[in-house]
Amino acid sequence: MAEIQVSVQDGESKAFPQGVTVAEALKELVSGKQRKQSVAVRSNGQLLDLSTTLDGDTVIEPVSIRSEEGLEILRHSTAHLMALAVKELYGDAVKVAIGPAIEDGYYYDFDREKAFSTEDFEAIEAKMTELVNARIPFERREVSREEAIKFFEELGEEYKLELLRDMDVDTVSLYTHGKFVDLCRGPHVPDASWIKVFKLLRVAGSYWRGDETRPMLTRIYGTAFADKKELKAYLQRLEEARKRDHRKLGKQLGLFTIQDQIGPGLILWQPRGALLRRLLEDYWKDEHYKNGYQLLYTPHIARQDLWKTSGHLDFYGENMYSAMEIDEVEYQLKPMNCPFHIGVYKADKHSYREFPIRWCELGTVYRYERTGALHGLMRVRGFTQDDAHIFCRPDQLEEEIFNIIDLNLHILKTFGFDQYDVYLSTRPEKYVGSDEHWELATAALKQALDKKELNYEIDPGEGVFYGPKIDIKIKDQIGRSWQCSTIQVDFNLPERFQMGYTGDDGAEHQPIMIHRALMGSLERFIGVLIEHYAGAFPLWLAPEQARIMNITDDQAEYCEQVYAKLRAQGVRIEKDLRNEKLNYKIREAQMMKVPYMLIIGEREKEEGTVTVRQKDGKNLPAMTPEAFVDLVIDECRRRDA
16 A cells, blocks of 8 residues: 655654545554544645545644634534434424524524524533433535435535525535534544533524525524633633623713614614713814824715715615615715715815824714624614725825824724734735736735734735725633724725825826724724723713712701712713712712712811712722812813723
8 A cells, every 4th residue: 555654843753555544644643642633634725634544745734722723613613513412302393494603602503483582592502411421423415406405405404505506616624513414625633422411501593694685594603612621711701791891881870872763773872871982082083183184074875876986885885774765866874984085085186295194083983783793782773883095195104104003002002902913915816907006905904013013813815895904803801802993095096086196206107005993983892992991981071070968958058069070071970969878879970980079068068178089999099179179170181091
């Protein structure tokens, strides 16, 4: 029998008979803990099951079950295990759809006349444990597309059939796990005994293929880990996340509401939320003014022809709302602000001496989102982008990107975000513009990141249709990542709109356009802030910085005087002069996450002071109202969290 050479990356090499399995090769080449934790291998850029046979010389890299890729394999396998358990429990009464691994877990979609609920979890988990103990293997085979269609027709699995009929391939891979067979690329763990630590988490409704006109399925979410400690830590994070849910806190703190009568995905800001938003907006405007930006305001609708010229109708039309007719002309709600800023640019002629031009706008845009995708402030249909567009000469591009990164990280740090992941997103399959411009734009973004010495990952194909971009995902107090900032270089729109400026040579040139949003959208960013701070905002951001409360009615008049004095000095203060017990008032203020409570008794009234109680229950020494104003001003100036 012919021999092949199998090598472990940066390790041993050995000759094996042709057709040796990955598992057999690993047994000879890798020892101890590394071999026991190897759930798959990477070879020539592909992940392979341990049961895969090797037919030629190859270099393999073991994939640990504790690695990101290994956990994804474990979770994908657990999704199949769950599907097998469901089929064994409920038989043909359940049709299976899709079941991928996702961040921190997995899900599987099922079609059942009676939707699954969390009450079904105990039985499903028990069956999964039984199957784990049976060590049922995962077996892969390749078949023709026609053979797979015939197989799933016999099973009556209509969702698998639809997927197959939409595929333009000759062969597909199937995985058999006990009596359950799934259309799947893999890889998977060798057998069910690798799946030791798992838990079902929740159920949700999900339209087949995300289409609201298609059947509603039940999606069961779960997670799996390599050991119990990791699962326990994850469940604790989930519990903490539930406590921080911005939808719950938004209602509790009176920040925002969403009303069916108005429409899903449309935010109504309540007074406290509107004040929080104003504080954020004022800070944003001040910082942009300091950094050489000028403020713009633009309309909410425009002629449809504008969106044809910009390319949004061709590349973004499915996310835009239907046209409306005004004076026999088609108009559409704006999904972006950029064409309007170009309109401001084209109102005048420009010289090379004016550059860079930095324009910013808190511009409200409207984008279609499916009802099932809407989520509080995080996913809405109308939102305000903290938008800006910079027009510059080619020789200024790198420095402008550098400046944007500096401003971006400064603003994020001010709001308490100093941990983040950076991605450089490259050209997608569907794009406009020349390859040369794409290469220039990508190189400029990469060079700026390198000079800034920021660690970043390449995110292939995730650029926007008109240019590459830098994405920054911030991490909150409990380690979750949130898509936030984006910086995009665009040669396309200046060309489409025939933008120009007079160069130092007297000739006409085309400017480069940089799109950037630092917070992404005010709605989403405020949602993240609520969860990051668990509703207890730092003093400079707190809609209510202090609440004054009396012990008896005898101090009510003095409370009114102090209240008026502090409010006149800019302190965001409210009063609670109700005839209630002091402890009850304190508890209510604490529930509303008020940073300071000013307590007025007879002694404070006589001495002209206030007793200051912090939200954590500690009391500061008595002080005059003027001293409290100084305390607030100093703390806000330092922007202490």
